[in-house]
Amino acid sequence: MARDSGLAPIDDLVESSQPVRTALKRFTYVLLIGSAVGLIFIGKIETVVVEKIRANSSDITAPVVELLSAPVRLARAGADHLANFANLIEENKRLEEENTRLLQWRVFAKKLEAENQELKKLLRFDPGPDxxxxxxxxxxxxxxxxxxxxxxxxxxxxxxxxxxxxxxxxxxxxxxxxxxxxxxxxxxxxxxxxxxxxxxxxxxxxxxxxxxxxxxxxxxxxxxxxxxxxxxxxxxxxxxxxxxxxxxxxxxxxxxxxxxxxxxxxxxxxxxxxxxxxxxxxxxxxxxxxxxxxx
Amino acid sequence: MAERRERFSAHTWLKVPATICAVWLAILFSTAPWSLAIANLAPAALAHCMVFYLSLRYPDALRPAGGFLVGLFLDVLTGTVFGLGTLTCIAMHFMASTQRRFLASRGIIHSWIGLAIASCAIAPLSWIIASLYAFSFQPWTPTLAQLALTAAIFPIVALITEVIVVILSVGEKNT
Missing domain, CATH: 2.40.10.340 (Rod shape-determining protein MreC, domain 1)
Structure with a gap:
């Protein structure tokens, strides 16, 4: 009955094409895996080309990444603020101590800098480009x-x-x-x-x-x-x-x-x-x- | 029949690039500065999970060439061995396709186990290739960390992928 309606030959065809489709699918994987291995060799041999591709792609993706990472940066900043807020008193005490210590170091550094400049002048030392x-x-x-x-x-x-x-x-x-x-x-x-x-x-x-x-x-x-x-x-x-x-x-x-x-x-x-x-x-x-x- | 073929064809042409773009965007998002020790492993782990899940559940939305393109994007984006991401993604796609008949109709736990097995096969492969590429033994700890991360994030990535599929309305679930 089904054959009379003309559908059966198509079904038969589909059924008979199944091994062909499977073979094609396997061939696709083999081809793609081969291409991936080829890419590894290209990456090793043509490093300049690959780096150029990466540089150009970075230019394209950078604005997108910047946009996508905005909420992450915001969340991170928020978490940092919260953490800092919790440790505010301790942090303040630590910074005051550090500041006192750094002020002492500043005087010492100024003295050393002056001494260094004098010695450089004496030696006509060329410090090179800034x-x-x-x-x-x-x-x-x-x-x-x-x-x-x-x-x-x-x-x-x-x-x-x-x-x-x-x-x-x-x-x-x-x-x-x-x-x-x-x-x-x-x-x-x-x-x-x-x-x-x-x-x-x-x-x-x-x-x-x-x-x-x-x-x-x-x-x-x-x-x-x-x-x-x-x-x-x-x-x-x-x-x-x-x-x-x-x-x-x-x-x-x-x-x-x-x-x-x-x-x-x-x-x-x-x-x-x-x-x-x-x-x-x-x-x-x-x-x-x-x-x-x-x- | 012709109408059905036409509808399928239009659908295919839309869903394939839409899915690939969604995966690309997810990978880009994973490169954001997360301030985590394992952040550098996230793009590859995410790509592997998404490729595996899509290949398993929505094979029409991400065909082998799609898996190849996802891997290529990973290679171009990250600083790892060029071609390695492509190879691992296509291998992940292939392994999912071989397990599809058994796993697609079952729950997420089975898919998770399937992914863990596939990752266990891919991890040493990528370590060997990276070591051969550099002519020196690469540390194996990042490979293990990558493997652990891929397995750990799979359920959440599967959920996200499912949401993406629903949003894009591209899915014809393979059960």
Whole structure:
């Protein structure tokens, strides 16, 4: 009966085409998985092209992310306000104590600065070019399972270039690895691919700060096996020409499982505003002085 | 028959890009500065959950090519190995499609278990590829954290995805 109405042959056709459809579906997956593997190879070989694509896409997505993250920023600010409000009395007491201590340090710093200037004059010391700071906002965390990075809302238009150091008020955050017109990607010090030449402690011991995708990078290759102690200050050394010398990074945190770990000054959960340090085109950061000139 | 095919065709053409755009927006939202230790893992975890759920429950709304595009977006957006997000998303889509007959008609708990199994298969794969890519052993803790996060957020992501599907009116649930 059904065959008489002419529907059965279509049903038969559909039924008989099922294995073909399954095969086609499997072929689609094979094709797409092959394409994904191809993309991995392209990513390895054509890094410049991939970075260009990422930079351009960042320019497109940055305004959308900024818009979407507005409620998150608002909620975070609200939560911070509430937390601060709860600790207002304690915080005030702490700040008063800190202020007294800093005033004492200010007098000492002024004296040292004057002495430093005099000695520089005597030695005819050339401090090198002044650093220019470009302020930016961290608009998103774009790391991934095996990477730690942020997106900032300034790019080529504001003079950002690949390789520039990025800081918060506390210390070094990382460096620019990818620049679009209106946005830039910053690889964090904690990224597993990050290697930062540093000087540790009063003895200015050379070492390498190596990211490990955790909040506490590891201090490796300590010069001549010199000893470093918890609390020792870590500054960028300027070697390798990536970071200018003398930028504050953090302190030695101590040893964990035989590894010397660092405690960075930057709170990785609270990166909101950053400053990009520009020493000028073609300047070797290692030779440049780190005197401040906001721009 | 022709009318039915035409309606289906128009519907398909609308729902596929709408779903992909919604997933893209959700991934973008997940990159907001959340001030959480695991924030860098969120975009991939969210993408995997959404691809798995849509592939399982609404296969017409997110076809294999859609899963590919979601992964590609993840790769372009984040700083991870280029192509790895695409591969893991398409693998997630494939695994959901192979389990569809068994899981689609059952409750969210079964889907959750299915996702956890799929994630357990994908996590070592992504670790191996990332290690081969860098010519060095990558730390395995982020991979485990990624796996845990993906499994942990699945019910809430499934709920959000369901809401998105209802808003977009794109779903023809596969049961």
């Amino acid at each position: 650093a220019r700071f470009i302020s930016a906002r961290a608009i998103s965390e774009i790391g991934g399972t095996f990477a730690r990075a942020i997106l900032i809302n300034v790019g080529e238009r504001r003079g950002i270039r690949t390789g520039l150091a990025v800081m918060t008020g506390e210390g070094v955050v990382g460096r620019v690895i990818n620049v679009g017109e209106k946005s830039a990607r910053v690889i964090l010090l904690t990224d597993i691919n990050s290697r930062t030449p540093v000087l540790v402690g009063e003895g200015r011991t050379r070492a390498i700060l190596e990211g490990n995708n955790s909040d506490n990078p590891q201090i490796k290759f300590i010069d001549n096996g010199a000893s470093v102690f918890p609390g020792d200050l870590i500054l960028t050394s300027g070697h390798g020409g990536i970071y200018p010398p003398g930028l504050p990074v953090g302190v030695v945190a101590g040893e964990i499982d035989g590894k010397t770990m660092a405690q960075t000054f930057v709170d990785w959960r609270k990166i909101e505003f950053v400053r990009v340090v520009d020493l000028g085109e073609g300047e070797d950061p290692a030779k440049a002085g780190f005197s401040k000139r906001d721009g």
